[in-house]
Amino acid sequence: MLASVVVIALFVWQGNKGFSLWDEGFLWYGAQRVTLGEVPIRDFMAYDPGRYYWVAAVMELCGSNGIMAMRIALAIFQAIGLFVGLLLIARALKKQSLVYLLLSTLILTAWMFPRYKLFDVSLSIFLVGALTYLVEKPVGRRYFLAGMCVGLAAVFGRNHGVYGVTGSLGVIAWLTINRSESYSPVSGLLAWSAGVITGYCPILLMLIFVPGFAAAFLEDIRYLFEIRTTNIPLPVQWPWRVHFTSLPTSDAVREILIGTFFIGLLIFGAVSLLWVVRQRMLNRPVSPTLVAASFLVLPYAHFAYSRADISHLAQGIFPMLVGIMVALSRQAAQIKWPLAAVICAASIWVMIAFQPGWECRDGKCVGVEISHSMLQTAPGTARDIALLRTLADKYAAHGRSFIAAPYWPGAYALLERKSPVWEIYPLQRRSGTFEQDEIKRIEAANPGFALIDEMPLDGVDALRFSNTHPLIYQYILNNFVPLPGSPNPYYHISKANSQAQ
Structure with missing residues (x-):
């Protein structure tokens, strides 16, 4: 009891x-x-x-x-x-x-x-x-x-x-x-x-x-x-x-x-x-x-x-x-x-x-609707959620997939989309063969946009996504069009080539 x-x-x-x-x-x-x-x-x-x-x-x-x-x-x-x-x-x-x-x-x-x-x-x-x-x-x-x-x-x-x-x-x-x-x-x-x-x-x-x-x-x-x-x-x-x-x-x-x-x-x-x-x-x-x-x-x-x-x-x-x-x-x-x-x-x-x-005491958090429930979250998290929803509405409508790597596996759950890749939380280095298999999955899923957070985990440059997954990162650079106005210098946001104006 x-x-x-x-x-x-x-x-x-x-x-x-x-x-x-x-x-x-x-x-x-x-x-x-x-x-x-x-x-x-x-x-x-x-x-x-x-x-x-x-x-x-x-x-x-x-x-x-x-x-x-x-x-x-x-x-x-x-x-x-x-x-x-x-x-x-x-x-x-x-x-x-x-x-x-x-x-x-x-x-x-x-x-x-x-x-x-x-x-x-x-x-x-x-x-x-x-x-x-x-x-x-x-x-x-x-x-x-x-x-x-x-x-x-x-x-x-x-x-x-x-x-x-x-x-x-x-x-x-x-x-x-x-x-x-x-x-x-x-x-x-x-x-x-x-x-x-x-x-x-x-x-x-x-x-x-x-x-x-x-x-x-x-x-x-x-x-x-x-x-x-x-x-x-x-x-x-x-x-x-x-x-x-x-x-x-x-x-x-x-x-x-x-x-x-x-x-x-x-x-x-x-x-x-x-x-x-x-x-x-x-x-x-x-x-x-x-x-x-x-x-x-x-x-x-x-x-x-x-x-x-x-x-x-x-x-x-x-x-x-x-x-x-x-x-x-x-x-x-x-x-x-x-x-x-x-x-x-x-x-x-x-x-x-x-x-x-305790973190949300004294109005330090803001209200955000998540899966039909009103949650109180840190303002930074609320801004990230708003960013994801804006990008999805514009570039991945009607259930289209997208890429959010490496730190946001919750983005797929938030928007109820299937991840285009198997490795939804790609923090550690993988082999070239593994990356090639993931690229094939990306091609098959045809994601509408990609948001790559290049913040170095624990401040270690070797743990940036571009260093742990260089082939996938290069694939995104080659096949997606960068979008201007990123709200965070670490956020590299781009849309699929098929949407180029």
Whole structure:
């Protein structure tokens, strides 16, 4: 009940606030295409399929493929994740305390960001819950169910599958230390493996029965090995690197806290892991939830550090948050309450500035109609939306396709158009063969205009679209006519040659 009330309150406050043509648009476009029968990864660049089918199912129930229907789908997943997190903390309490649960609620809710990544947030909590369930009573059925949860997590994101496997193997190894349980860990590992396969069945069935999916899926994995990274990296903003003289005090404090949380991931991950292993070796009792969280903190720290910004920190921090709140719940009052209050205050201080509702306070946002709903967005986003609609009305009327690259996959969802290319979010360099295939798709789609944002991602010139996709960029230069009056020096806007006057 508490989780549902909090999520509903949050949705009322900021459900119609903010909009991103970038990552949120990436998810929205994919969900729209799934409702039209397309297949993620095969038909368009995508995350793993689970999240799209979840959103598409809720969209069907809502009778809409709009942005608010997608946000409802995300809020439902968020409520389930928050419920599991609070349940784990509540069960670890020696004596039930509403105040402690409210503090925990504030901490967990503050970090549930960004909105379009709530699948990833909740999945990390689900994995803590699954491994807790196994540690509490390591019998065959629980090994199987824990494995099934890992497999299901991978349906929504293969990185969660990798982290879940890593954490599971750690827990299973932990259970072999001074083993008192009658169930054999070898038998448990086999049951767990069967569970993983069962949970991952949706993808396995797609690989077998959906034409073209297997080839696209394997190519997607091959490409990750080719670029040797899962994200475009960013350096960690260590606390000692904060420039106090160039930042307002509140922002400087926030940067210090963010860096401290990054450090905390590594320290808590290592210390908690060593502590639960030592407790097991000494045959001392330890909270099953703390064991589960301890074996997941460092795997998820990898995700946080893979692109060390606030978004990835928020997606990777939940095993640590749950573990800390469980660990503190067992401490004396003079330790528990001050530390819990400090973590709560630090979490709110860090995260409140990034919440859409806070960003739109005091009339800082403007109203924009998006998919028949009135949203409050940043003025810059509103201008970009107006620009896209003007260009579409003039050069891509009657459902004609267009190109918006590399940062605006949401443009296609906004205007309900099919992207002319497979790679709807082209941030990384691709091979010449891949680019030639994309050019063939562009020729077949006959887009009416192209808007190329040449802003260098992260300030890195090599990440400009003209450098990551030089063949496509040159094709656009050769086959489209530049339009004057671009509102942004980075926006290179042109219309199809067929429309030349």
